[in-house]
Amino acid sequence: MHFIKNCWYVAAWSHELEPGRLMSRMVAGESLALYRTSDGTAVAFEDSCPHRRAPLSLGRVEGDDLRCMYHGMRFAPNGVCNEMPGSEKIPAKAKVRTIPITERDNWIWVWLGDPNRADLGLIPEGFGSDGQGWKMNFGQIDYAANYELINDNLCDGSHIAFLHENTLGKNMGRRFCDEHPTITRLPRGVRVDRNFIDQRVVAPWVKTPDSRVDVLTTYDFLVPGIFLFRTGFYEPGTAARIEEGKLTAPPYFERVDQQAVTPMSNKESRYYFAAAHKLQPGLPEMLGHIFGLMSRAFEEDRVMIEAQQRNWDRYPDARPIVATPHDEAPLIMRSHIERMLAAENGVLP
Numbered sequence: 001m002h003f004i005k006n007c008w009y010v011a012a013w014s015h016e017l018e019p020g021r022l023m024s025r026m027v028a029g030e031s032l033a034l035y036r037t038s039d040g041t042a043v044a045f046e047d048s049c050p051h052r053r054a055p056l057s058l059g060r061v062e063g064d065d066l067r068c069m070y071h072g073m074r075f076a077p078n079g080v081c082n083e084m085p086g087s088e089k090i091p092a093k094a095k096v097r098t099i100p101i102t103e104r105d106n107w108i109w110v111w112l113g114d115p116n117r118a119d120l121g122l123i124p125e126g127f128g129s130d131g132q133g134w135k136m137n138f139g140q141i142d143y144a145a146n147y148e149l150i151n152d153n154l155c156d157g158s159h160i161a162f163l164h165e166n167t168l169g170k171n172m173g174r175r176f177c178d179e180h181p182t183i184t185r186l187p188r189g190v191r192v193d194r195n196f197i198d199q200r201v202v203a204p205w206v207k208t209p210d211s212r213v214d215v216l217t218t219y220d221f222l223v224p225g226i227f228l229f230r231t232g233f234y235e236p237g238t239a240a241r242i243e244e245g246k247l248t249a250p251p252y253f254e255r256v257d258q259q260a261v262t263p264m265s266n267k268e269s270r271y272y273f274a275a276a277h278k279l280q281p282g283l284p285e286m287l288g289h290i291f292g293l294m295s296r297a298f299e300e301d302r303v304m305i306e307a308q309q310r311n312w313d314r315y316p317d318a319r320p321i322v323a324t325p326h327d328e329a330p331l332i333m334r335s336h337i338e339r340m341l342a343a344e345n346g347v348l349p
């Protein structure tokens with residue numbers, strides 16, 4: 001199994017880690033036990049007791065500590081054993097490996113690599129805690145597929161025209177593949193900008209004077225699989241004004257999506273997704289509508305990507321035979337991951 005270790009992975013939504021409860025998570029091939037101390041601080045241990053390798057996720061939270069419920073050794077949040085039942089002395093090596101962990105934008109992030117390199121500045125800026133009042137809905141899906149197949153999917157919106165012709169691509173014809181987005185390589189990812197100019201409004205919640213809008217969308221897709229998407233519905237002419245560097249009126253409606261693809265094993269991945277918009281009168285019902293549409297579309301993705309994975313398994317030596325111009329963003333992402341893996345393994349890219 002080859003995963004980048006020196007990067008931040010999303011291990012859970014913050015609300016999943018309940019006080020007093022232990023949670024086991026598989027992240028990039030490593031099994032983790034997560035819990036919160038009495039003041040709510042998240043802790044991540046390697047899910048393996050240094051005594052006889054019992055999973056610590058089968059243990060018990062006791063105040064700030066975690067007790068292994070096989071033979072009772074108890075560990076402080078720094079991983080050091082502070083009680084060894086039946087023994088007066090505690091050997092120095094009675095210590096669990098702790099994993100750097102932090103919370104930001106409604107996510108719990110873990111760093112599996114060298115703890116000295118766990119730079120919080122490398123966490124992408126999401127929408128969860130920006131204080132702008134986003135109303136957010138949360139979901140997740142498990143895939144029986146390698147995470148890079150999901151990354152490919154999220155980097156290439158052309159599939160919306162076909163795979164999602166009855167959901168996300170409805171009323172859009174082939175525009176998602178006939179019109180090409182602007183692709184920009186970023187230091188740790190790729191930016192995809194796509195505008196739909198003077199578009200007829202089909203979303204009933206977007207209130208405009210004449211039912212026409214410029215829809216401006218932009219997303220960053222960042223290593224290892226963080227997707228931060230912003231959509232704004234603006235008065236027609238906005239896209240041109242932005243290009244000319246002129247001031248624009250605020251959007252009629254704005255929404256964001258915050259998603260993360262986390263590899264669990266080579267062929268198991270977890271996809272965290274949230275949709276949000278600003279709170280406005282009459283909008284909560286609309287968020288449910290958007291979220292339902294997205295969930296249906298992601299199910300379409302899951303069915304296709306898992307089937308694609310099975311095909312790769314059947315023909316392990318096969319390679320994609322043809323490329324399309326829409327492969328640019330997925331290939332940029334793959335090249336980042338390859339480069340980082342090579343650097344970690346001491347191989348020059």
Ligand code: FES
Nearest residue numbers: 049051052068071
């Ligand atoms: S395996 Fe954990 S205390 Fe024995």
Ligand SMILES: [Fe+2]
Nearest residue numbers: 153164297301
């Ligand atoms: Fe999709």
